[in-house]
Amino acid sequence: MEAHAAEHAHHGPPPANVSSRIDARILGMLLFIGSEIMLFGSFFTAYFFIRVVNKYPWPPPGEHLPVFVAGINTAILVTSSFTMHWALQSIKRGNRAGLRAGLVLTFAMGLTFLLTQIAEYSRIGFAPSDNAFATVFFSLTGLHGMHVFVGLTLLLVATTRAFRGHFSPEHHHGVEIPGIYWHFVDVMWIVVYTTVYIL
Numbered sequence: 001m002e003a004h005a006a007e008h009a010h011h012g013p014p015p016a017n018v019s020s021r022i023d024a025r026i027l028g029m030l031l032f033i034g035s036e037i038m039l040f041g042s043f044f045t046a047y048f049f050i051r052v053v054n055k056y057p058w059p060p061p062g063e064h065l066p067v068f069v070a071g072i073n074t075a076i077l078v079t080s081s082f083t084m085h086w087a088l089q090s091i092k093r094g095n096r097a098g099l100r101a102g103l104v105l106t107f108a109m110g111l112t113f114l115l116t117q118i119a120e121y122s123r124i125g126f127a128p129s130d131n132a133f134a135t136v137f138f139s140l141t142g143l144h145g146m147h148v149f150v151g152l153t154l155l156l157v158a159t160t161r162a163f164r165g166h167f168s169p170e171h172h173h174g175v176e177i178p179g180i181y182w183h184f185v186d187v188m189w190i191v192v193y194t195t196v197y198i199l
Helices: 002-009 024-053 067-092 096-123 132-163 173-198
Strands: none
Touching (some): 067 096, 067 132, 096 173
């Protein structure tokens, strides 16, 4: 009788605010990332009209982009995705040392990327108000830089919690959700770097 009652209690769909396929916190982050992709899309639309539709020279004569330094910075940021993945897989296996090392390395590489970008701005040789090229360059790279800063804040929180022993193989959303955001930041930079610096 009790078994029948328990089976009846769990019958039917999950509550209206709970998905049976994906955790609500992860779904929230994915939806947020979707809105951020649309934000970046509006900036890329401006880039497309300025450079392609108006056939604007990119970069204009006399102005140069630090392609090599940005390439090294790109490699640093891409590598940080692997250390982020390592951190998540470590805690899933109960390896707290791997979790902490992965988070610290990810944060260090993300901070290196952001500081290098700031240093690049100080030596770039043009300002956002100089021309359309400069405006689009600073808008796209600056928008991404702000997202890196947000990602670093999330990583700092996750790292602090990791050193306090808050995560376990069963409870690791505090690592997984910042990780999803960080992978998004990395992928978006690859798009920005390829579009702005290479093509």
